[in-house]
Amino acid sequence: MIDNFALGLTHCLMLLAAWRLLSRPDLGDDDAPPGPRRTWFRKDA
Amino acid sequence: MRDLAFVGFLAGLLALGIRRPFLFVLAYIYVDTVSPQRLSYFLLNSIPLSLIIALLAMGGWAIADRKDQLSFSLRQGLLLVLLAYAGMTTLYADFPVDALEKWDWAWKTVVFAIFLPFTLRTKLRIEAVLLFLTLSAASIIIVGGIKTALGGGGYGVLNLMVDNNSGLYESSTISTVAIALIPIILWLTLFGTIFKPDWRVKAFAGGLIFACLLMPIGTEARTGLVCIALLGVLMLRDVKRRFLFMAGAGLLGLAAIPFLPHSFSNRMETIQGFQADESAGTRLAVWAWTWDYAQAHPFGGGFGAYRSNHIQVQTVNTQSNGDVQVVTTATQADEARAYHSAYFEMLGEQGFPGLFLFLLINAIGLVRMEMIRRRYRRREGDEAWIAPLATALQHFQLIYMTGELFVGIAYQSFGWLAFATAIGFDAWLARRERAERKAGAGFAPQAAVPV
Numbered sequence: 161m162i163d164n165f166a167l168g169l170t171h172c173l174m175l176l177a178a179w180r181l182l183s184r185p186d187l188g189d190d191d192a193p194p195g196p197r198r199t200w201f202r203k204d205a
Numbered sequence: 206m207r208d209l210a211f212v213g214f215l216a217g218l219l220a221l222g223i224r225r226p227f228l229f230v231l232a233y234i235y236v237d238t239v240s241p242q243r244l245s246y247f248l249l250n251s252i253p254l255s256l257i258i259a260l261l262a263m264g265g266w267a268i269a270d271r272k273d274q275l276s277f278s279l280r281q282g283l284l285l286v287l288l289a290y291a292g293m294t295t296l297y298a299d300f301p302v303d304a305l306e307k308w309d310w311a312w313k314t315v316v317f318a319i320f321l322p323f324t325l326r327t328k329l330r331i332e333a334v335l336l337f338l339t340l341s342a343a344s345i346i347i348v349g350g351i352k353t354a355l356g357g358g359g360y361g362v363l364n365l366m367v368d369n370n371s372g373l374y375e376s377s378t379i380s381t382v383a384i385a386l387i388p389i390i391l392w393l394t395l396f397g398t399i400f401k402p403d404w405r406v407k408a409f410a411g412g413l414i415f416a417c418l419l420m421p422i423g424t425e426a427r428t429g430l431v432c433i434a435l436l437g438v439l440m441l442r443d444v445k446r447r448f449l450f451m452a453g454a455g456l457l458g459l460a461a462i463p464f465l466p467h468s469f470s471n472r473m474e475t476i477q478g479f480q481a482d483e484s485a486g487t488r489l490a491v492w493a494w495t496w497d498y499a500q501a502h503p504f505g506g507g508f509g510a511y512r513s514n515h516i517q518v519q520t521v522n523t524q525s526n527g528d529v530q531v532v533t534t535a536t537q538a539d540e541a542r543a544y545h546s547a548y549f550e551m552l553g554e555q556g557f558p559g560l561f562l563f564l565l566i567n568a569i570g571l572v573r574m575e576m577i578r579r580r581y582r583r584r585e586g587d588e589a590w591i592a593p594l595a596t597a598l599q600h601f602q603l604i605y606m607t608g609e610l611f612v613g614i615a616y617q618s619f620g621w622l623a624f625a626t627a628i629g630f631d632a633w634l635a636r637r638e639r640a641e642r643k644a645g646a647g648f649a650p651q652a653a654v655p656v
Binding site for chain 1: 207210214217218221224225227228231235244270271326327328329330333336337340341343344345347348351352355366399400409637
């Protein structure tokens, strides 16, 4: 019960963090203008 | 059921990685820290998960990441030398089979520590790595924290989900890591952008820090108590009202004593009366043996060289009975005892050259973070996060290195991943300063070369 609670909480947060990173252009470029990017396996140029 | 949840989580993370390959690096950090293959009963435990994700991370970087302005720091070079040297000691190891077994995972740890800084090209990536390191460790720390609070702690008793005593699931290791992580958690709470600081982030961070502080109590690892003391001293460097902080910390410590389990107080008292404690006596005897061994084998005996030790431990126990003091001594023989210290582990296995490299890499890291900390201390606005991050990474390293005095975790990957993040942060800052200078902004007054 405790194990599953801790694992569930932290894993959900990690997945949420990964999801949020998808829509962050500054993941690949500090100076990128804000806004969503849609391409898959794109070059982080 | 848990197996399926792990598979679903990893599949989701890897699917997102197809869109942004940097997420493979985060997936590797997760797998390396949590070891989901050890928590599952089928599926994941039958495939070389760590290797597959490491290849994805490196492949993703090779194919899809920018390589311009890539720099190779002195510390990465020294890690490469350490890797080659450790490989050499494996060839002539005292115990070739055991040495190969350790080499099999140790080289991957060092290689990934050399690789990680290349991927940290943006501020957000540095933050993401620190967040994944924190949340990955949190999945073990929260379990330990809750079980301790509910009274399930005890030396060698606290159940951290797996039976085997390796990686972060080892009690002294998780105690050290939990305390060392606190400065990083605090930084994420103040400057995080993935989870922006709001009441939810602060509540989670507060709970997590509390769980971190409970880890040494739950595991009854004396190393953790030493780390907490150091954390308190280090935090004095940056708090505004030092006396108030000291008084508050003192009061909190005193208030906590009645709530500590009796077995914990007894065990912590052995820090002072270590002569009566077999575990501490064994440690001192192994260190003495290792020092003598290094005189005879200055280039080290390869991984697992401790297996040849035969030690005798004398314990002295003094008990008062009215006016009479009864002193009892006992001698116990032991053999093949592990180093119980990363520094003696290095000395015994890689000899003086290995220990020198290990200390040099760590020392450069500490000095570089101190330089950044001082240079950016008064910066505000966009740069306000830089000095606090240098401080957090330096404090992580100092606490971790203190824990390493008593735990043989010289090749533990969690520490190396955090050190590698500091290398990447340093290189990122150097690139930024170069760009600013080129643009003529006069931003950086000093030469910036990643070390």
